[in-house]
Amino acid sequence: MTVVLIGPPAAGKTRVGKRLAKRLHLPFVDTDAVVVAQHGPIPQIFAEHGEAHFRTLERAAVAEALVDPGVVSLGGGAILDPDTRADLADKRVVLVTVEPEAIADRINNAKRPLVTDLESWKRLVAERRPLYESLADYTADTSRRPIETIVEEIAAWVEDQQPAQPDTEGHS
Numbered sequence: 001m002t003v004v005l006i007g008p009p010a011a012g013k014t015r016v017g018k019r020l021a022k023r024l025h026l027p028f029v030d031t032d033a034v035v036v037a038q039h040g041p042i043p044q045i046f047a048e049h050g051e052a053h054f055r056t057l058e059r060a061a062v063a064e065a066l067v068d069p070g071v072v073s074l075g076g077g078a079i080l081d082p083d084t085r086a087d088l089a090d091k092r093v094v095l096v097t098v099e100p101e102a103i104a105d106r107i108n109n110a111k112r113p114l115v116t117d118l119e120s121w122k123r124l125v126a127e128r129r130p131l132y133e134s135l136a137d138y139t140a141d142t143s144r145r146p147i148e149t150i151v152e153e154i155a156a157w158v159e160d161q162q163p164a165q166p167d168t169e170g171h172s
């Protein structure tokens, strides 16, 4: 089984994904972390080679991450790639959201080249919202709830999605 977390920058995909994987006893992959491990810091990739090059590296990391079962947290913009969107069709896709009011503290660093302040975050999310929503099978908001509650809610949904177990007593 593969559960894929998508959503805007700083929504909580990495943090929630890591804990969800533990809860479901599945391996965890964060595609931003894979790109960083293979190619160095994301702001540096953007600065030296541009966004298009980053998207190429990201697409390769996503394709690889989706091969084996697990929980996979995607970078915020990974769903801009049509091949990635096609790959999500047969996966359980969770959209992780956050409201602008909760975001200010979370984006207060230099980690995200496309998000420099609240206005740029809002603009980017408004542009992508239809795409995020069209891909989502389930949505979990992280604005005001402790992470344990959010993870438990997603895990319950995932477990609910499991195909029915065969009847071991032979009844039809």
Ligand SMILES: Nc1ncnc2c1ncn2[C@@H]1O[C@H](COP(=O)(O)OP(=O)(O)OP(=O)(O)O)[C@@H](O)[C@H]1O
Binding pocket: 007, 008, 009, 010, 011, 012, 013, 014, 015, 016, 032, 073, 074, 075, 076, 106, 111, 112, 142, 143, 144, 145, 146, 147, 150
């Ligand atoms: N439920 C929550 N309540 C409060 N803060 C949270 C919650 N979930 C995540 N955060 C905080 O929000 C910030 C962003 O979380 P995280 O890095 O998991 O987001 P992301 O969606 O992976 O972002 P990125 O776009 O960088 O990949 C972190 O500082 C994290 O501690």
Ligand SMILES: O=C(O)C1=C[C@@H](O)[C@@H](O)[C@H](O)C1
Binding pocket: 008, 009, 032, 042, 074, 075, 076, 077, 078, 111, 112, 113, 114
């Ligand atoms: O939303 C985006 O386009 C991005 C989000 C981050 O996860 C990183 O993948 C990178 O900073 C780009």
Ligand SMILES: [Mg+2]
Binding pocket: 013, 014, 015, 030, 032, 073, 075
């Ligand atoms: Mg992340």
